[in-house]
Amino acid sequence: MHIIAVINQKGGVGKTVTTVNLAAALDEAGHDPLVIDYDPQMNATDWLMGREAEEDDATIFDALASWDGKESDRWPLSKISRSSESVGVPFVPSDSRMAAASFDSVVGRSPVFPQQFRCRVQELRTSQVRTNSNSDASYDFCLVDCPPSLGRSVATALAGADGIIVPIHTDRFSMRGVMQLQDTIKQIRKVHNDGLQILGLLLNNLDLRSNMVNEMREKFEEIYTDILFETFIPWRSKINEVATRGENIMEYEGASDAASFYLDLADEVVERSRTAATAR
Ligand SMILES: Nc1ncnc2c1ncn2[C@@H]1O[C@H](COP(=O)(O)OP(=O)(O)O)[C@@H](O)[C@H]1O
Numbered sequence: 001m002h003i004i005a006v007i008n009q010k011g012g013v014g015k016t017v018t019t020v021n022l023a024a025a026l027d028e029a030g031h032d033p034l035v036i037d038y039d040p041q042m043n044a045t046d047w048l049m050g051r052e053a054e055e056d057d058a059t060i061f062d063a064l065a066s067w068d069g070k071e072s073d074r075w076p077l078s079k080i081s082r083s084s085e086s087v088g089v090p091f092v093p094s095d096s097r098m099a100a101a102s103f104d105s106v107v108g109r110s111p112v113f114p115q116q117f118r119c120r121v122q123e124l125r126t127s128q129v130r131t132n133s134n135s136d137a138s139y140d141f142c143l144v145d146c147p148p149s150l151g152r153s154v155a156t157a158l159a160g161a162d163g164i165i166v167p168i169h170t171d172r173f174s175m176r177g178v179m180q181l182q183d184t185i186k187q188i189r190k191v192h193n194d195g196l197q198i199l200g201l202l203l204n205n206l207d208l209r210s211n212m213v214n215e216m217r218e219k220f221e222e223i224y225t226d227i228l229f230e231t232f233i234p235w236r237s238k239i240n241e242v243a244t245r246g247e248n249i250m251e252y253e254g255a256s257d258a259a260s261f262y263l264d265l266a267d268e269v270v271e272r273s274r275t276a277a278t279a280r
């Protein structure tokens with residue numbers, strides 16, 4: 001199982017759209033993805049749940065805050081993942097307590113901080129091995145939709161992840177953002193997770209009619225040759241529509257060209273994850 005965090009400290013760059021559409025594409029390609037919503041804004045949860053979350057829905061926060069490594073545990077990820085009627089991909093919902101204040105006071109209190117997510121993921125791996133990989137609850141890709149920050153909560157996600165995908169826009173500020181992010185990754189590697197790899201930067205939301213966007217794209221290709229995905233995602237109204245309406249891009253009317261970008265991305269993600277796993 002490959003754990004992939006979708007991160008960028010900026011909001012509105014396409015983390016949620018990438019997470020959910022990539023999961024739909026992986027599913028379409030015959031894989032078994034699981035989406036984990038780590039963002040207190042709960043955009044992925046709204047999309048996948050197809051209704052407003054309710055108070056008694058178990059969430060990623062319950063899994064993190066309750067972890068104590070005991071058998072009596074109520075909230076392992078395998079128990080709180082649920083199926084998505086709208087998209088057909090299993091997911092773990094988020095809730096507003098994943099916001100910095102409550103996250104720090106509850107999750108940060110534990111002496112094992114920030115290992116909760118890592119431990120939860122490890123449990124999921126082990127339980128899958130135990131129940132054999134043909135069972136329903138068997139995932140080969142776990143995509144974590146992170147909030148727009150590089151704070152503590154994202155650090156816990158990175159501590160448990162194998163790789164990251166970074167959706168970015170083609171502007172100057174994004175370039176600076178990538179450098180900042182590379183620093184954070186170095187820190188995480190040093191302190192919590194030396195196996196963490198950058199799977200790729202994903203150029204998203206490109207207006208290909210703009211000369212400047214095309215020039216910037218070439219610049220990114222020059223500078224980040226080794227980590228940029230070959231696939232890039234242009235602006236498409238259908239991508240915005242599936243996100244707004246909470247639909248599956250693979251099945252959405254008139255979205256076959258948008259869907260094909262995510263299938264290409266899925267191929268690259270599978271390939272790079274395999275290479276990264278053998279390098280570990
Ligand atoms: N390639 C794209 N084409 C059209 N709209 C997009 C595209 N990527 C993202 N969007 C839209 O941009 C907005 C921000 O995307 P989102 O995934 O929510 O960003 P983030 O999770 O990084 O905050 C959403 O309204 C989404 O529908």
Ligand SMILES: [Mg+2]
Nearest residue numbers: 015016039043
């Ligand atoms: Mg988001």
